[in-house]
Amino acid sequence: MTQLRTDLETFLPPDRILDRPIDVAAYASDASFYRLVPRAVVRPESIDEIRAIFAYSRKARIPVTFRAAGTSLSGQAITDGLLVDVGHGWRKIEPVDEGRRVRVQPGAIGGRVNRALVPFGARIGPDPASIDACMMGGILSNNSSGMCCGVAQNSYHTLDSLVFVLPSGTVVDTSRPDAARDFERAEPSLAAGLLALRDDVRRQPALVERIRRKYRIKNTIGYSLNAFLDFDTSLEMLRHVLIGSEGTLAFLAEGVLRTVPDLPVKYTGLLLFPHIETAADAVVPLTTAGAAAIELMDRAALRSVEKMPGVPPSIASLGPEAAGILVEFQSPAGTDLSRVHVTASDAAATLDLLEPAEFTSDPLQQARLWKVRKGMFPAVGAVRKRGTSVIFEDIAVPTNVLAPAVLDLQGLFRRHRYEDGIIFGHAKDGNLHFVISQSFNDEAAIRQYEEFTVDLVEMVVTKYDGSLKAEHGTGRNMAPFVEAEWGGPAFEIMARLKTLVDPDGLLNPGVLVNHDPAAHLKDLKSLPEVEEEVDRCIECGFCESLCPSRDLTLTPRQRIVVRRAMQRPGADVAALREAFEYDALETCATDGLCALACPVSIDTGRLTKRLRTSMQSTSARRVGWSTEHVGIRCTPGRCWRNFRRPNGDPTRSCCPRRDRSGAWSRTGMRRVRSPPAPSSMPRLSSARIVRCRLLRASRTRPIHCRRWMRQQSSIC
Numbered sequence: 001m002t003q004l005r006t007d008l009e010t011f012l013p014p015d016r017i018l019d020r021p022i023d024v025a026a027y028a029s030d031a032s033f034y035r036l037v038p039r040a041v042v043r044p045e046s047i048d049e050i051r052a053i054f055a056y057s058r059k060a061r062i063p064v065t066f067r068a069a070g071t072s073l074s075g076q077a078i079t080d081g082l083l084v085d086v087g088h089g090w091r092k093i094e095p096v097d098e099g100r101r102v103r104v105q106p107g108a109i110g111g112r113v114n115r116a117l118v119p120f121g122a123r124i125g126p127d128p129a130s131i132d133a134c135m136m137g138g139i140l141s142n143n144s145s146g147m148c149c150g151v152a153q154n155s156y157h158t159l160d161s162l163v164f165v166l167p168s169g170t171v172v173d174t175s176r177p178d179a180a181r182d183f184e185r186a187e188p189s190l191a192a193g194l195l196a197l198r199d200d201v202r203r204q205p206a207l208v209e210r211i212r213r214k215y216r217i218k219n220t221i222g223y224s225l226n227a228f229l230d231f232d233t234s235l236e237m238l239r240h241v242l243i244g245s246e247g248t249l250a251f252l253a254e255g256v257l258r259t260v261p262d263l264p265v266k267y268t269g270l271l272l273f274p275h276i277e278t279a280a281d282a283v284v285p286l287t288t289a290g291a292a293a294i295e296l297m298d299r300a301a302l303r304s305v306e307k308m309p310g311v312p313p314s315i316a317s318l319g320p321e322a323a324g325i326l327v328e329f330q331s332p333a334g335t336d337l338s339r340v341h342v343t344a345s346d347a348a349a350t351l352d353l354l355e356p357a358e359f360t361s362d363p364l365q366q367a368r369l370w371k372v373r374k375g376m377f378p379a380v381g382a383v384r385k386r387g388t389s390v391i392f393e394d395i396a397v398p399t400n401v402l403a404p405a406v407l408d409l410q411g412l413f414r415r416h417r418y419e420d421g422i423i424f425g426h427a428k429d430g431n432l433h434f435v436i437s438q439s440f441n442d443e444a445a446i447r448q449y450e451e452f453t454v455d456l457v458e459m460v461v462t463k464y465d466g467s468l469k470a471e472h473g474t475g476r477n478m479a480p481f482v483e484a485e486w487g488g489p490a491f492e493i494m495a496r497l498k499t500l501v502d503p504d505g506l507l508n509p510g511v512l513v514n515h516d517p518a519a520h521l522k523d524l525k526s527l528p529e530v531e532e533e534v535d536r537c538i539e540c541g542f543c544e545s546l547c548p549s550r551d552l553t554l555t556p557r558q559r560i561v562v563r564r565a566m567q568r569p570g571a572d573v574a575a576l577r578e579a580f581e582y583d584a585l586e587t588c589a590t591d592g593l594c595a596l597a598c599p600v601s602i603d604t605g606r607l608t609k610r611l612r613t614s615m616q617s618t619s620a621r622r623v624g625w626s627t628e629h630v631g632i633r634c635t636p637g638r639c640w641r642n643f644r645r646p647n648g649d650p651t652r653s654c655c656p657r658r659d660r661s662g663a664w665s666r667t668g669m670r671r672v673r674s675p676p677a678p679s680s681m682p683r684l685s686s687a688r689i690v691r692c693r694l695l696r697a698s699r700t701r702p703i704h705c706r707r708w709m710r711q712q713s714s715i716c
Contacts, residue, residue, distance in 0.1 A: 004040055007060065011052035016043040018085075021572045022579035025565040026558035027083050030067070031540045033389040033440065034075035034476055035525035038065075038083035045089050050251050051169040053084060057506050058167070065508045066247045068106050068137030071130050071541045073392055074475020075523075076246040076511045077138070084251075086137055088551060095120060096256065101160055103256045106137025109545055114262075121333070122259035125153030128471070129374065133542040133597065140252050142473040143220050143244030148292045148330070150429055151215065153260055156224055156243045163254040164242060166190075167502045172235070175256065180235045191234040193500040197493055198237060201228040207489050214486075217430050218396045218470035220244055222482045222512065223494045241497065246473050248508045249501045263292070263330035267340045268366040269359035270312060271325045271348065278352040279323035280403035283427045286327055289347035295326040295373050296427035298406060304379035304422055310368035314355060322354065325427065326373050328366075337361055376424055377435055378599030384420065384437035386535040387527050391438050391449075393477075395460050396470035399430040405466070408459050409434060416452040431470045440524040450521055461485050476523070479514035528567035533607040534560050536600050543594035543604070553583040556594040556604035585612055 008017045018024070018041040028037040039062065044050050057064045063081030070077045070087070090107035099120020104113055111132035114123045126139050127146030138144070145154040161175035170186045173179060184191045201207055208229060215226045227240035242250055273279040276298060286294050299322050306315045315324070329344050341359065348357035360366060381390045397405045406423055409432065413421035418436040425432035439445040460466045461484055468478045468485055483491035498505070498513045510519060529535055537560045544555040554562065562584060566576050590605030 004062075007056060008040065008042060011056070012042055012044065012049060016045070018042070020579055021575040022554075022562055022583055025562050025571075025576065026554055027067070027070075027085070028078065028565070029525060029539050029557075029561050030070040030072050030075065030077040031538075032073050032075040032078075032475065032477065033391060033438070033525050034078060034523050036078040036080045036523050038079050039081060041083045041085055043085050043088050047163075047165060047171055047253055050084075050165050050253070051171070053082070054165065054167050054169050054251075057082065058504055061504075061506070063506050063509050066106075066137065066141075066251055068135035069109070069133055069541055069544065071134045072138055072142065072246075072475065073472045074469065074477040076142070076473055076475040076508065079508070081506075087135055090137075090253075092254070095122075099259060101256050101258055103254065104136040105254050106135060106140070106252055108136045110134055110136060110139055111545075117259055117262070120259070121262055121264075123262040124257055125149055125158040125260050126155050129377075130540070130542065133540075133545050136255065137252060140243055140255050141245060141247050142471075143224065145218060145429075145471050147295065147426055148328075150426075151218060154218075155257070156226075156240060158258045158260070159240065159243055160256040160258050162239050162242065162252060162256075164239075164250040164252050166250050167504065167507050171253075174235060174239050180233055183235045183238075190238075190500060193496075194234040194237050197497060197500070198228045198232070201225065201493060204489055207487075207493075210487065210490065213465075214467070217398060217467060218426075219467040220469045220471060220473050221467055221478060221485050222474060222490070223497055225486075225490060225493060228493075238501075244473070246475065246508065246512050248498060248512050250507075261332060264333050265331040265335045265337065265340065265361075266363075266366060267329040267331075267337070267344050267359050267361050268369050269327055269344065269348070269357050270369050270372070271327060271351065271357055272314065272318065272354040273323045273325070273352065274319065274354055275321050276323040276406050277403040279325055280399075280406070280427070282325060282351045283399055283402065285347055285350055286325070287428050289343055290329060291327050291344075291347070291428070292330040293326070293328040294426070294428040296402070296406075296423075296425055296432075297324045297326070297373070297376070298410065298423040299323060300410075300420075301376045301422040301424045305372050305375045308372065308375055308379075311372055318354070326369060373424065376422055377433075378601075380420055380422060380435045380437060381538045382536065382600045385439070386529050387441055388437040388439045389525060389527060390538045391436050392433065392472075393435075394425065394431060394433045394470045394472050395456075395466055395468060396429065396431045397460065397464040397466035399427070401464050402427060402430055402432075405432065405459075405464055408463070409456075412452060412455055412459065415455070416448060418452070429470070430466070439527075441526045441528075446521060446524065453520065457481050457484060474512045476510055476514070477520050479510065479512055480517050480519050482513065526568075528564055530563050530567055531607060531610075533602050533604065534563050536602055538600065540599060542597045542599060543602075546593040546597050548589040548591065548593070549587045553587040556598075556602070559584045559588070559604055559608070560602075581615070584608070585615075 002019065005017055005019055023041055024037050027041050028035050042053065044053060053064060063079055064084060065077065065079035065081065066084045066086055067077040068087045086106045088107065090105040092103065092105040093108045093113050093116045094103040095116055096103055099117050099122040102113060102117060102124065109132065110124065113136065117123055126144040127149050128134060128144045129146065140155050143155045163173045165171050166187065172183050211225050211229060224241050224244045227237045231237045231240060242252060271282065273282065279296060283294055299318060299320060302315050302318060302324050305311055329340050331340055344359050377392060384390060409423055421434060421436045423432055423434045438449055457468060460468050468481055474482060482494065495513055539557055539561060541557050544550055544557055547555045562576060562580060565571055566573050585608055588605060588608040590608050592603045592605050595601050595603040
């Protein structure tokens with residue numbers, strides 16, 4: 001037993017401390033392209049245990065990182081210290097005030113929160129594409145938004161109240177009437193420091209103007225400095241600064257969000273344009289007409305899905321500079337659909353389209369159109385080279401420079417040899433996503449990524465004054481460039497805020513505020529080649545919410561992560577293999593549910609079956625093939641138990657014999673003929689296998705199934 005486990009067991013039960021090699025390897029990755037192996041993983045179930053973890057962290061000087069679903073894309077959910085898993089437990093979902101608000105804990109999955117709000121005709125404001133996998137802890141900590149959310153309905157703007165635990169151990173519930181007074185008494189220096197930061201911000205007119213301008217578009221780079229302008233009291237400022245803080249300031253134990261109406265009347269259409277410029281010019285008219293979603297797609301993005309079922313055939317014949325917009329209008333229940341049709345048609349009539357606009361209110365057709373948009377990310381992931389990662393990034397620029405920004409980004413792809421790069425995004429908000437495949441297995445590949453990142457920062461920050469991270473959070477990926485985007489005065493406020501709330505710097509260090517200019521090039525995740533399913537996995541974690549064994553042992557993503565860990569230099573392969581048999585193979589349901597949610601359609605169950613087979617001996621594989629292809633079936637009421645002592649004669653054999661016709665003479669049984677064994681299968685010597693629900697037998701005597709398999713008997 002390690003000293004760390006001994007210390008942790010003083011305040012946590014042993015079964016909620018995970019420190020075996022397979023445990024820490026399974027949690028070494030999130031959905032990003034970074035990897036850090038934690039010293040241990042713990043699963044607290046109460047605020048008191050969270051406070052004990054903070055106290056131990058300060059005493060032992062061990063960094064602490066909180067993790068919910070681990071679907072973050074910027075490396076903010078991994079650590080080489082103590083990883084606190086709040087995805088197991090902490091799943092409370094409670095609609096309040098007839099669905100006008102909802103109380104959630106960090107382990108609640110966003111999609112399930114929305115399903116709990118269906119009876120009230122409501123949903124939460126943030127609508128990220130990963131909502132059926134990501135959890136509320138990440139949605140709040142990353143200030144998530146989405147396709148229809150915009151800026152007004154993100155986590156920051158829909159927050160009602162928060163329960164959080166500070167690194168000092170202080171617990172604050174902002175919903176209590178006397179919360180502000182209690183906070184100032186419990187944390188007087190922190191409260192005073194927040195007020196001082198507020199005053200410093202407001203004394204700088206240029207900084208005030210910059211903050212206002214930065215948050216007119218989506219922006220998750222750095223801390224939410226707009227809180228120092230939007231609120232006056234120390235607690236209100238801190239409550240909103242914690243949104244988007246990526247777990248670097250406090251643990252968010254519970255949140256109450258104001259909900260937004262779920263508009264059921266939808267009118268959807270795919271508009272095709274001759275150039276990206278004409279598509280960008282359509283954003284303002286469509287926004288003015290009231291479109292809820294405006295999804296821009298460049299030609300490469302459309303090309304990546306043009307062979308998918310349900311995709312309009314006209315996409316395949318588009319020119320090299322064409323672009324598309326998936327637009328959707330949404331209205332409350334009872335809205336006259338003809339009015340929506342007129343609105344959408346009038347807006348489309350003014351646009352420069354390649355073909356007349358066609359809209360649909362049919363849910364099936366709408367689902368097919370949205371499948372086009374949502375299939376672009378996995379399309380790149382499915383065809384990338386083995387050993388490469390998928391980089392899924394997002395930037396934001398003012399909408400009036402959207403078209404030139406797309407063209408410049410395409411130019412960066414060509415300059416840095418990213419032939420598979422595609423661009424799509426939430427055009428209404430100036431939010432562009434791009435997907436590229438990237439290897440981190442050698443120095444040349446890392447240098448390629450470094451040069452691309454430098455040029456990307458120059459383009460977004462210097463040329464367009466945009467956001468390097470619109471939705472995905474700063475993480476490790478863009479932490480070195482926070483000052484470049486915000487400027488010195490704003491970055492100084494952020495650094496002071498971090499020191500003020502977390503003076504020991506032990507809460508998710510290296511994330512969001514990082515003074516190392518090369519931090520984004522460290523702890524990169526190389527991907528060794530293993531099996532076909534493993535090599536296709538992008539480790540996004542979408543599969544985990546459907547896995548039956550997720551609360552027992554490992555999830556599909558973790559099974560793949562461990563398989564990769566076995567191939568890494570310095571891995572304790574013997575320990576990993578020993579634990580892998582039960583944690584990964586024996587407890588996998590092999591039901592294929594993971595493939596339903598996987599962006600690249602990986603069925604981890606099939607991999608598990610193949611690995612199970614590879615671990616069997618030659619004789620066991622002979623038996624397995626034989627019982628699948630040669631056997632006896634029993635008719636109802638005539639199973640082996642009924643024939644054991646026919647007519648009360650205990651000496652009569654229960655083993656059937658074959659007559660001249662080739663059929664089994666035993667009444668109620670028949671021979672099962674199957675194709676011959678493959679040539680690769682070792683030859684069986686005169687094997688005749690009897691199979692029923694409770695028996696597998698040789699030609700001469702019955703043998704109990706489990707005993708037979710255990711002994712791996714030879715068959716003759």
